[in-house]
Amino acid sequence: MVRFFSLLFFILLFNSPLFAQIEGYQWPVTVSKHLSGTFGETRSAHYHSGLDIKTWGREGYPVYASKNGYLSRVAITARGYGRVLYLKHEDGYTTVYAHLQRFRKDIQDYVDSIRVHSHTFEIELYPDSALFNFKQGELIGFTGSTGIGPPHLHFEIRDSLQQPLNALQAGFNIKDDIPPTISALLIIPESPKSRINGSAYPGIYYPEDRRADTLNFGLIKANELVGITISAFDGANQVTNKYAPYTITLRQSSDTLFHETIDSFNFEEANTMFLDRIAAYGASRRSFQPLYKKDGPDIPFYDKVKNKGLITPTTDTTGYEIITTDFFGNTRISTFQMIAGTDETDITKEIKSNPRNWYWRNNWTALSKDSVLDIRGTFAGYWDDKFQQQLLHVDSTYFHTARINPDNFTSFYTPDKDLFVRFKPHTFFDTLTVALNHRIEEHYPIIEILPDDQPALKAIELQFYLGEHFEKDKNYRLFRLDRSRNRLSYVDSKLIGRTIHGYPSGTGEFAVIADDAPPVTYFPALLETDYGEWKVVMRVEDELSGIDFKRSEIQVNGIRGITEYDFEEDLLIYLHPGFKPTSGKSLEVQVIVTDHAGNSVFRTYQL
Numbered sequence: 052m053v054r055f056f057s058l059l060f061f062i063l064l065f066n067s068p069l070f071a072q073i074e075g076y077q078w079p080v081t082v083s084k085h086l087s088g089t090f091g092e093t094r095s096a097h098y099h100s101g102l103d104i105k106t107w108g109r110e111g112y113p114v115y116a117s118k119n120g121y122l123s124r125v126a127i128t129a130r131g132y133g134r135v136l137y138l139k140h141e142d143g144y145t146t147v148y149a150h151l152q153r154f155r156k157d158i159q160d161y162v163d164s165i166r167v168h169s170h171t172f173e174i175e176l177y178p179d180s181a182l183f184n185f186k187q188g189e190l191i192g193f194t195g196s197t198g199i200g201p202p203h204l205h206f207e208i209r210d211s212l213q214q215p216l217n218a219l220q221a222g223f224n225i226k227d228d229i230p231p232t233i234s235a236l237l238i239i240p241e242s243p244k245s246r247i248n249g250s251a252y253p254g255i256y257y258p259e260d261r262r263a264d265t266l267n268f269g270l271i272k273a274n275e276l277v278g279i280t281i282s283a284f285d286g287a288n289q290v291t292n293k294y295a296p297y298t299i300t301l302r303q304s305s306d307t308l309f310h311e312t313i314d315s316f317n318f319e320e321a322n323t324m325f326l327d328r329i330a331a332y333g334a335s336r337r338s339f340q341p342l343y344k345k346d347g348p349d350i351p352f353y354d355k356v357k358n359k360g361l362i363t364p365t366t367d368t369t370g371y372e373i374i375t376t377d378f379f380g381n382t383r384i385s386t387f388q389m390i391a392g393t394d395e396t397d398i399t400k401e402i403k404s405n406p407r408n409w410y411w412r413n414n415w416t417a418l419s420k421d422s423v424l425d426i427r428g429t430f431a432g433y434w435d436d437k438f439q440q441q442l443l444h445v446d447s448t449y450f451h452t453a454r455i456n457p458d459n460f461t462s463f464y465t466p467d468k469d470l471f472v473r474f475k476p477h478t479f480f481d482t483l484t485v486a487l488n489h490r491i492e493e494h495y496p497i498i499e500i501l502p503d504d505q506p507a508l509k510a511i512e513l514q515f516y517l518g519e520h521f522e523k524d525k526n527y528r529l530f531r532l533d534r535s536r537n538r539l540s541y542v543d544s545k546l547i548g549r550t551i552h553g554y555p556s557g558t559g560e561f562a563v564i565a566d567d568a569p570p571v572t573y574f575p576a577l578l579e580t581d582y583g584e585w586k587v588v589m590r591v592e593d594e595l596s597g598i599d600f601k602r603s604e605i606q607v608n609g610i611r612g613i614t615e616y617d618f619e620e621d622l623l624i625y626l627h628p629g630f631k632p633t634s635g636k637s638l639e640v641q642v643i644v645t646d647h648a649g650n651s652v653f654r655t656y657q658l
Contacts, residue, residue, distance in 0.1 A: 075118055076221040077187055079148060079206050080104055080194065082112040084225055086287065087203055089294040089378075090217040091313035091352060093328045093337065096506070097321035098351075100215035101147060101207035103200075105290065110152045110202045111581065112194040115187075117146045117206075122183035122191075125154070125162060126175040129600060129616055132205065133197025138185060143211035150205050152195025153582070158183060163613065163628050172600060172615045193582075199619070216315045217297075219378045230381035231285040231296040233258070233373060236268050237331055237339045239278040241361055243415040243423045246274040246392055251417035252410050253332050256387070268387040273364045280329060280339040281385075285377045300374040301342040301360060309342040309353075309360040316351035323350050325506040326480060332410050335504055335535060342373070346413070347480035364391040405445050406486045411502030413483040426452070426484040442466070443486075450501075452486045455479060465489065470498060473512040479505065485558065489515065492562075496520055497532070500558040510543070510554040515563060521549040525565035526648045528596055529553030532560045539564070541596045541647055566595040566648035575605075575640050577632060577658050585632060587625035587640055587658070596647035598623075606641045632658075 078084060088103030106112055116138055123145065124137035132149035136158070139145050153159055161182075166174055185191060196202040208218040219225070236256040238247045247254035248271070258266040279301060284293040301309040326345045328337035343360030344353065362371075373385040402418070410417035414427050441452040453463045455474050462473040470489045486501040498515060517527065529544035529551055542561065544553035551563050575589040587607055591598055600616030605625040612627030623644065632638060638658040645651040 073144070073208055073216065073218070073221040075142075075187075076146070076208065076218075076223075077115065077117050078223055079114055079117050079146070080106070080112055080204055081115075082106055082194070084223070085290050085292075086225065086294065087290070087292045089285070090215070090219065091316070092295040093324050096324065098316055098324050100316075100318070100321075101149070101205050102218050104204040104206055105292075106194045106202045106204060108202055110193070110195045112204075113190055114148050114151065114192045114194055114204060116185040116189045116191050117208075118187050120146070120185055121180045122158065122178050122185070123180065124175070124177050125158065126173075127162065127166075128173050128198060129618060131198050133199070134192070134195065135198075136191055138191070139180070144216075145207075145209040145213065147207035147209065148192060148204065149207075150195055150198050150200065150203060151192040152197065153584075154192045155190055158192070160628065163626070166613050167628055170604075170611055170613065172613060196619075210315070212317075214315055214317050217313060217378070220314070225287065225379070226289065227287040227377065227379045228381060229286040229288060229377075230383040231283055231375035231377055232383055233266055233281050233283045233375060233385045234261075235282045235339075236271075236387060237280040237282070237329075238271060238273060239280055239329075239341070240273075240417075241276040241278050241343075243425060244275045245277055247277065248272050249392060250420035251423050252420050255331060258385070264383070266383070266385040268385065270368065270388045270390065271364075272390055272392040273362075274392050276361050276363055278341055278343040278345075278361055279371075279373075280341045281373060282338050283340065283375055285375075285381075294377070296375040297378040298374075298376045299340070299342065300372075302372045302374065303362075303369060306357070307355055308357050308362070310355040311350070311352040312354055313352050320348070320351045322506075322508055323348055326350060327352075330504070335533075362389065364389045366391050402443060402445055405448070406443070406450050406501050407499070407503075409502070411505075413481055427454070448488055448490060450486045450488045452484055454482065454484050456482050463487075469516045469518065471514040472500065474507075475509045475512075478507050478509045478511065480508070491520065494520075496563040498561045498563070500555075500561075503559050505558040507555070507557045510556055511558070513553040513555060513561070515551050515553075517549045517551065517563065520563075522565070526567050526650065527551050527563055527565050528648050529555070530562050530564055530595070531555065532562045534560070539595065564595065566646065566650065568594070569650040569652040570598060570644045570646050572642060572644055572652060572654050575642070575656055575658065577638070584626075585630050587638075589623045589625075589640075589642060590621055591623050591644050592621055593646040593650075596650075599645045599647045602645040602651075604643050608639055609641075 083105045085105040086102055087105045088099055092099040118140045120138040120140040123139035126135050134151040135149040137145055137147055194204045208216050210216055238254045240247055256268045258268055283296050285296050298312045326347050327350050329339050330337045344356045368388050368390045370388050376382045404418045415423055415425050417423050443450040451465050455461045457477050457479050464471050489498045527546045529542040530539040531542055542553050542555045544551055570591050570593040573590040575587050578586045578588050605614045607625055612625050615624040640656045640658055642654045
């Protein structure tokens with residue numbers, strides 16, 4: 052009974068939604084009160100700033116103003132929000148409605164009148180506050196799937212500083228009596244001497260009974276300093292979508308080591324997502340959330356972190372609780388026990404494995420489960436005093452390592468001068484060691500920057516001299532190589548002389564490949580939408596560098612309109628206000644399509 056009231060007090064203390072802050076807002080659609088995504092979830096490079104409202108795979112449902120206000124901003128982008136409206140309200144807050152199929156007709160006409168004059172697909176406008184005013188519940192647009200993702204409505208509430216808030220604080224009634232759950236724990240070694248069940252690698256643990264109300268992850272043996280990370284998700288009634296928990300707490304007895312509440316953040320803090328999610332060793336998906344503070348900037352959701360939230364196991368078995376709660380108060384408790392192990396730690400200076408297989412940390416790396424290497428200074432290999440870098444020879448491959456200080460410019464060449472890499476200040480959150488190598492693989496130059504998949508806050512500058520591998524009239528570009536998915540993705544790059552200049556957004560493995568093939572176009576189609584708009588739609592493909600829609604264009608009967616691009620469906624779309632084909636008369640469609648490597652194709656079709 053004492054434990055019950057203690058837990059109840061804890062939940063009330065940390066989980067009282069501040070409804071008074073956001074009052075008088077109306078749910079923006081009538082099609083659904085179900086969510087496909089919640090506030091604060093992690094996306095590819097940022098936190099999710101709103102609620103994703105399900106539209107059951109369909110488009111065209113009416114969207115209504117959530118509160119009295121005026122249109123303060125309207126935008127159309129190929130990616131991201133797609134078609135999006137921003138309404139400013141009397142309380143100083145702003146609501147955002149994204150991925151719309153189309154705007155209300157008067158707004159759409161206003162936007163298209165400007166776009167057709169400049170022949171621009173993407174646009175951002177800030178109308179005068181007197182131009183478009185709305186009453187609560189008044190139609191403003193229609194749901195769609197523009198930008199990214201399947202059909203849904205992305206809905207936000209932002210404060211007067213344009214800081215996104217958890218819109219559930221407005222008191223929307225969503226049916227949910229399902230508590231969050233934790234599918235796995237990942238225990239992270241946080242010092243070179245740390246061991247998890249005898250290994251220098253992270254250890255993963257699963258609940259003993261996944262169906263239990265209280266999940267128990269058993270006894271964990273660990274040495275030295277460790278951090279707890281969890282793979283957690285929430286659910287709701289009548290849907291199968293998985294969400295982020297609203298609050299997460301790590302406790303040892305009555306002592307709270309870590310607590311977070313997902314209520315708001317600043318867009319300038321969005322890139323801290325890279326610190327707030329990590330991948331298991333050998334995996335690429337960042338599915339685990341640390342319950343401790345990592346080195347770097349503060350995470351916006353952390354309310355309390357004691358001693359960084361890290362744990363030093365003792366020889367006495369100690370019990371811990373992880374409390375996960377959703378916004379509606381549904382709560383689950385998960386438990387584990389921890390005790391110090393007796394394993395010895397080998398701190399070595401001898402390289403015993405290829406750096407591609409290391410478990411990289413900022414200051415040290417695990418070469419194997421039994422051996423750890425300090426990488427803050429000189430270690431095995433040859434120290435090049437001229438270039439201030441370490442030269443390693445492992446498995447017939449040379450690796451060049453250097454220490455990156457986030458406060459300074461750091462540049463270094465490989466000794467053959469073929470590869471140059473420069474890191475600007477604050478490219479990474481913290482100091483770390485990187486390793487470079489380049490080689491020829493199946494006639495293609497391959498460049499590696501390790502550790503793999505380290506996100507960069509600023510683009511890395513990379514230059515590679517092709518030398519004898521250069522062939523005249525070849526259109527070389529840089530591509531990120533994802534071997535796990537057998538996929539290439541284009542990296543912003545250009546060829547100057549015989550040197551490829553690339554600007555990747557993170558570390559990894561890259562290939563220099565010639566892209567000499569123009570895009571492929573398919574016969575266009577004339578399409579009338581169910582809301583009476585005529586379009587010419589054409590499928591286009593480019594296997595390597597991808598379509599550059601800003602340099603692609605469609606004309607119909609010699610009239611240039613608005614050329615849009617749907618990158619998920621590989622479609623170029625011709626729009627023009629008032630465009631309507633005449634029955635019995637053919638249309639001449641002229642198309643020029645260009646890829647990111649500058650290859651173009653010109654075609655003429657008769658419809």
